Amino acid sequence: MLEVSNLTASYGGASILNGISLEVRNDQVVALLGRNGAGKSTTMKSIMGLVRQKSGSVKYDGVEVMGRESYLICRTGLGYVPEDRRVFTDLTVEENLEVGRRDARDDAPVWTIERLYELFPNLKERRRNLGKQLSGGEQQMLTIARTLMGNPKTILLDEPSEGIAPVIVEQMARVIAQLKSEGLSILLSEQNLHFARLVCDRACIIEKGQVRYDGTFADLDANPDISSQYLAV
Amino acid sequence: MSFYFAQLLTGLANASSLFLISCGLSIIFGVTRIVNFAHGSFYMIGAYVAYSTITTLDFGILGFWGGVIFASIVVGLVGLLVEVTILRRIYHAPELFQLVATFGLVLIIQDLTLAIWGPQDYLGPRAPGLDRAVRIFGEPIPEYDLALIVIGPLVLAAIWVLFHRTRWGVLVRAATQDREMIGALGVNQAWLFSAAFMLGAFLAGLGGALQVPRESVNLQMDLSVIGQAFVVVVIGGMGSVTGAFVAAVLISVLNAFAVLLFPQISLVLPFLVMAVVLIVRPYGLFGKPGSGHGPAAEPEQPMRLMSKGEAGLLAVFVALLALSPLFAANYTMVLLIDLLVATLFAVSLHFLMGVGGMVSFGHAAYFGLGAYAAALGVKFLGLGMIPAMILGPIAGGLGALLFGWFCVRLSGVYLAMLTLAAAQILWGVTFQWQEFTGGDDGILGVWPASWAKSNQAYFYVAFVLCLGGIWLLQRVAHSPFGYTLRGGRDSAIRAEAIGINLKRHQWMGFTLAGAVAGLAGVVFAFSKGSVFPDTLAISKSVDGLVMVLLGGIHSLAGPILGAGVFVLIEDWVTKLEFWRFIFGVIILVVVLAAPDGVAGGVSRLRGLFSRRTKDGEAAQ
Known part of the structure; x- marks a missing residue:
């Protein structure tokens, strides 16, 4: 279980997170919703140890990981899929997957390259291609597959539907559903409420670096003013 | 065949x-x-x-x-x-x-x-x-x-x-x-x-x-x-x-x-x-621009004008310096002239790096150009001290104008490497072109005019020129042109988005820094009476970097302090056997222990001290 409490973070002089608290229980998919600049990506980067100026607590399975280097945080079973994909463009698809490869864990689903090719058939066709030769959707698949190669228990998935074709968004939704059924827990950041509702168990809405709502989608629908206040554009 | x-x-x-x-x-x-x-x-x-x-x-x-x-x-x-x-x-x-x-x-x-x-x-x-x-x-x-x-x-x-x-x-x-x-x-x-x-x-x-x-x-x-x-x-x-x-x-x-x-x-x-x-190909034949990913850097603090107290302190120091020929020994005068030259050189490099945001690994090029221009003026044209001195900043400025045009097209490490290459080209030319530059033997007989022959008199020449150069750069740093450079340093994209032709401003800043380094070069040449290729060598460029680093890059007073500390350490250390070793260790200690330089160390100490006294007052 991932427990974040009172997380703050800043870039340079500007404070982005002002005390975020949320939790992702095992086998749950939690949507992290909010407008552009609300602090969704920074929340994920701070959990992963990629933002240096921060305070608060991040516990994973009861162990404090705050302040650890990001490679150690990853090795506790947390996988991170960045919003801007950060595919290694000069490496082939297969080499990208190799970078993510880590030993299997007892407590998490085990992925092999073959299993990932079943999940993302496009990647198999393009396994000898360089990262920069892929389309946006393929890069998005690659970045998820690369993180899965580390056999994580929980993944932080930053805006997987951003900037890709609608048909691939549907495929993403299926993939997320399958990951959930495999027993992965997921924190999914989204601007697209429709997409989030499709795949998530709970919603967590943040604005200006603070959590404004944390509960079910049913409760959220019962209070339309919440989504209009924090999500409507 | x-x-x-x-x-x-x-x-x-x-x-x-x-x-x-x-x-x-x-x-x-x-x-x-x-x-x-x-x-x-x-x-x-x-x-x-x-x-x-x-x-x-x-x-x-x-x-x-x-x-x-x-x-x-x-x-x-x-x-x-x-x-x-x-x-x-x-x-x-x-x-x-x-x-x-x-x-x-x-x-x-x-x-x-x-x-x-x-x-x-x-x-x-x-x-x-x-x-x-x-x-x-x-x-x-x-x-x-x-x-x-x-x-x-x-x-x-x-x-x-x-x-x-x-x-x-x-x-x-x-x-x-x-x-x-x-x-x-x-x-x-x-x-x-x-x-x-x-x-x-x-x-x-x-x-x-x-x-x-x-x-x-x-x-x-x-x-x-x-x-x-x-x-x-x-x-x-x-x-x-x-x-x-x-x-x-x-x-x-x-x-x-x-x-x-x-x-x-x-x-x-x-x-x-x-x-x-x-x-x-600005990034080389097979190179690519580095990825933009990485931890965000701390934004630079705005540069402040000096407080009244600091200005007073500076005035006292300058006055002491101005009166020093009355009481200082001959050797001290030589050291003070070195100090003035080093300070001007460091300030010009700091202007380029701290204000302009362009890290130069080859700033000695313009120092050396100034020194050689003056020396060649004396040797081939038979110029007197003053006309030869005028040649210095012009040569430094022209050199920077030429190389700067290439350099400002790049940024970061690439820019730094190109400045190094520029300095090495000039070093190679002076070293090889025996007939013109004297090669390794240098150019001798670059002495000041008869009225400035004594160390005391030449000290005043150096005093006026170096303080003038420093004053000029400080003024420019606080002028609209200086704001533009600093804006470009902090965010090139934003500066260009509000209509600033950043490359041109950087080019101008590069040229100005080169001209002032050239001025430092001429003062140096006449103080030593000779010029050798090592005035443009890598180690000279690194001297400047060490001074800026010692002083801390974030303040305008930094290079002045840094040059002072550098000259004193150099004067002491070079008398010892294995001075390079000692100097290298000092550099490493500074880099590892005091990354914000001596100036930063002083202000930290001061912060500590003022907190102590406040605590003391509170206790009473």
Whole structure:
């Protein structure tokens, strides 16, 4: 279980997170919703140890990981899929997957390259291609597959539907559903409420670096003013 | 025809040597983003260790190649030691810190080598079994050259296999592109960096060891090779091993033929090729702009005008300085003139770096241009002191105008490397062009006018010119032009988005900094009465960087303090034996312990002190 409490973070002089608290229980998919600049990506980067100026607590399975280097945080079973994909463009698809490869864990689903090719058939066709030769959707698949190669228990998935074709968004939704059924827990950041509702168990809405709502989608629908206040554009 | 073929083979053999020296530098930069000045020192250690091993264990062919491999491994281990103890701590520091730290290592290794092997040159043995020449189309070609022609591509192939067929290599290539991301994927960067650094050092050692049969082993090997290695890496694209190979072949083969037309071109040609390549491909033949990912840097604090108290303190200090000829001894006057020159030089470099955001590794070029312009004016035109002095800043400014045009097209490390190359071109010209510049013998007899002959009188000349130059740059830093430069430094994109032609402003700033450095150069030339090529050498540029670093880059007072501390330390340390070692250690301590410089250290102390007194008052 991932427990974040009172997380703050800043870039340079500007404070982005002002005390975020949320939790992702095992086998749950939690949507992290909010407008552009609300602090969704920074929340994920701070959990992963990629933002240096921060305070608060991040516990994973009861162990404090705050302040650890990001490679150690990853090795506790947390996988991170960045919003801007950060595919290694000069490496082939297969080499990208190799970078993510880590030993299997007892407590998490085990992925092999073959299993990932079943999940993302496009990647198999393009396994000898360089990262920069892929389309946006393929890069998005690659970045998820690369993180899965580390056999994580929980993944932080930053805006997987951003900037890709609608048909691939549907495929993403299926993939997320399958990951959930495999027993992965997921924190999914989204601007697209429709997409989030499709795949998530709970919603967590943040604005200006603070959590404004944390509960079910049913409760959220019962209070339309919440989504209009924090999500409507 | 056969003669040209022989020339080509010589070029290819040189290319192999050059590639071996450079590829490790490129790997190290690619992974760690550190511009490793000590790479030449690793090369030198490789040569010395190989020389000692081969001559001690006289086992023929086996002994020779065993010695070469042994030396490479020793250097690899030295590299590992350096990475773990020093560089690991400064990966997040700005380029300036890394460069100065590795230059500290250069100094330390120089003196350690001197202590172990002594000052004499060693002529290495020929490689057993490869010590003759074979005739190809009637021309004699040394067998060892042919061996090198084979070894270069073999090493390239080995590196290629390592990088493409092993997990380690794939991780290294991924790290070259996005270090942060591989960390988030669970890869321990520290281990990866250590291994990459060790490999780079190993290759430098190999390059040095293989050079033993070709040239003498001496204490100048390190800096003479580092300039060339930088050029190869920049032309090839920083981080690209294939690029390093292509660049090494390009330079060496061009050189092999160009020397037939212009025998003196060797020292300059690599830098000319580099300038041409960078105009066409700013990131080198196989290079790419670095990824924008990384931790966000702290924004610069706005520069404040001095408070009344500080201004008063400064006024008292200047007044004391102005009156010093009345009571100071002759030797102190010489030291004070040095201090003024160093301060002006440091302030001009700080203007470029701190205000303009352009890190220069070759600022001595403009200092030296000023000094040489004045000296040449005296020598060939018979100018007096004042007219010759006017030539200095003009020459420095014109030089900066020319090189700045290329440099401002790039940013970050690339810009820094190009400034270094510019300085090396000028150094090469002054060194080679014996008839005009006097070469190594320099230009003598650059004395002040008769009224300024005494140290006291010349001190006032230096006082007026240097303080005038400093005042000018401080004014400019606080003028709208200074705001523009600082805006561009903090965010180039935003500055351009509000309609500023940033490149042009940077170019102007570059030129101004060059002109003021030229002014420092003329004051220097007349104070010493002579000019030598070392006024434009790498070590002079690094002196300036150390001063800026000592003072701390974030304040306008920094370079003044830094120059003061530098001159005093230099005056004290250079009297000692093994002063390079001591100086190198001081540099490392400053970089590791006081990353915000002496000025920052003072203000921290002051913060501590004022908190203490407040606590004390509160207690009462």
